[in-house]
Amino acid sequence: MAMAVRAPLVRTFLLSPTSSSPSPSRPLGAPATCSVVRTRRGISSSRRLPLRANCRPLPTRAAVAVDSPGTGSREAESDSPNVLLEVTDLTAVVAESKQEVLRGINLTIREGEVHAIMGKNGSGKSTFSKVLVGHPDYEVTGGSVIFKGENLLDMDPEERSHAGLFMSFQSPVEIPGVSNIDFLQMAFNSRRKKQGLPELSPIEFFGFLDPKLSAVNMDPKFLNRNVNEGFSGGEKKRNEILQLAVLEADLAILDEIDSGLDVDALQDVAKAVNGLLTPKNSVLMITHYRRLLDYIKPTFIHIMDYGSIIKTGDISLAEQLEKQGYRAISAA
């Protein structure tokens, strides 16, 4: 049987421009605004400490979901750390089917904070992270995202990366024919170029890379393999963290970085992530398990359900979740 095929017209994907239209109606039971906890003044002094510190002042339950966006009170808190990411009423649909997935997300992340998002399968966690990095599968239909004072939604995915945003994929794609080291070097040099810095030669780059490899405890032989090709689930995750280490992002979104990791690998990855944390940068991690939160201590935990954040709290939320499941949360 023969087949003759003609190429379809080359597709282009565009993110729709940020719309300022009000967010569409919300499901019953979801709070009218699900904005993030306002941090208290007291937190800022301890924020200079490593984030793994156990005894960090925590936001109280009372502080949860009380602010509407746009009250203008945030900037008044001049001594709290700078806002890194501010998501307001973000709605998004699947580009192809126009099916709504994100239904009004509000989230504020400040420098030095660690946030965790938990939530049922299919609640929209990965979609949220992919929308933040500009994945062409989705179309933003409303709301705004400000990253480091700039409109993130106006930027191309590569510009978002250059601006300091990084997402580790839940399922990183394999790229046959492109070696891992070439890929890392391309990514690194793209950013250098953007910063007006000279690109590093392969040898200089290897010198730069070597300590990063040890930081994630990765065998250098993975550098000569094709990107993610034939990597085990855990190896792929480790490779994502290596990329994060190379790109030194300000905000790292880690989508289920713990799934598929054995205990040792989880510790390696957590150690590497903690090692990358400074008072200036932040992590947003998505996870189903408390185990990861024992290693990378979150400042806040958010529960996502049906495309929006329905609850925000501290580590106790994860404990409650583990004991009682999501039913207890949504009932609350």
Add this chain to the structure above:
Amino acid sequence: MSSCCCGSPSLPASASSRRLRRAPAVKFRPAAVRCSLSDPFVLEIAEKLEDSLSVAPRAAPAPPSLQRLRDASSQSLLSRSWPSLKDEPFRFTDTSFLRQSRILPASGPSIDLPPFAAGSASPHLLAVVDGLVVPSLSRFSSLPQGVCVGGVSDAPSGPVSERVLEVLALGDAFQGRDLFWDINGAGAPDLAVVYVPSGVRMVEEPLVVRFVSLESADAGSNSLFVSNPRMVVVVEKGAEVAIVEEHLGAEGSDGKCYWANSVMEIVVGEGAKVFHSYVQQQSSNAAHIKWTFTRQESSSTYELIEISTGARLSRHNLHIQQMGPDTTTELSSFHISQTNQTHDLHSKLVLDHPRGYSRQLHKCIVTHSSGHSVFDGNIKVNRYAQQTDAGQLTRSLLLAPRATVNVKPNLQIIADDVKCSHGAAISDLEEDQLFYFRARGIDSETARDALIFSFGAEVLARLPFEPIRKKVASHIRDLLAAKKP
């Protein structure tokens, strides 16, 4: 988007498959019966070739083997006609521009050849210019003991010459040959011979065979010089050899018109191994038609890696015949078809004996709406080829609207105890892969370039010699960069 015809234990094609094995001494070609009237265009070519050979600068009497080849081929040409799109093997491949050209036999290189053959990655180099072996441009000084490389008139009498005669006779009995095979035989000015005696290894440093087309015409002049390089490779029992076959125009001839019409016959002896790289980088207005006919004795290995990027029309006819059990055959090809280019691979692997192992990978990129790629890959697993393990995969990357590929991977399986698989995929670049690059800060153009290059890298990586691999890789990068829309 894949087409399949595998897994069924028996296909009606079994009856005709027999004929391939024992051809009668008298030529009998069913196709020829249908069109026994001579084709005047073909006759004209045959006459011109004959005339040119009788006045050629090196018109010393041809060695008997070469003369016999020419005579038999001329005879056979009488009943051939020029293929049209109605003939199955040329259904998708338009050769009409050859037919509309004034075809002139290349007259053979003069004495003062430009030193284009300089710079080779290996100390072993055989230069063939317009079909003639040119010893002054070749390097044979460090060939392993017993290995013979050169023109047939220099081949030692005895086993070498006898084997060459044998191979030519087998080719004569080959039922699958076509008009272009016969044109080559009728017009071959020389016969390049490579003979590797039993047990000899020549693998680390390959024999580079550089086919250069020197005589050419300007595009648009309607004249088309044809050369007919012919080569016989005999690798005896247990020997191992690596051959890199290059096809080029003369330096600075890009854009020139010519037609290279070559035939290579390879015999892989019992337990022998042949690693064959084939790199086609002809001028963008050239026609390149080539036959590779390989016979594999028992327990032998034949690996072919083809990278074709040149020529306006490039057709590779590849026929591999298994002569005994336990053979290994690995075929990989990569084509890039850009503006006005057609690349065509017609391959046939015939397995008649038990426990053969074969893998075929075909990949092509069509970058322009006027580019075209054709693949017809047949693997025939006959009745006695039990426990055969055959796999076939073709992948095409179409980068422009209306870019065209015609792929026809097909397995014909008559034996019932076999493991066979095949598949075909045609795609644009993977959006998810593109996005992965962009999410890491790499702009989409750089990402596209990297992904397009990486598509062929799988085949490229199989080229066994690093200097050649690097040279071909940089050639491909240049091509892809230059022809951006």
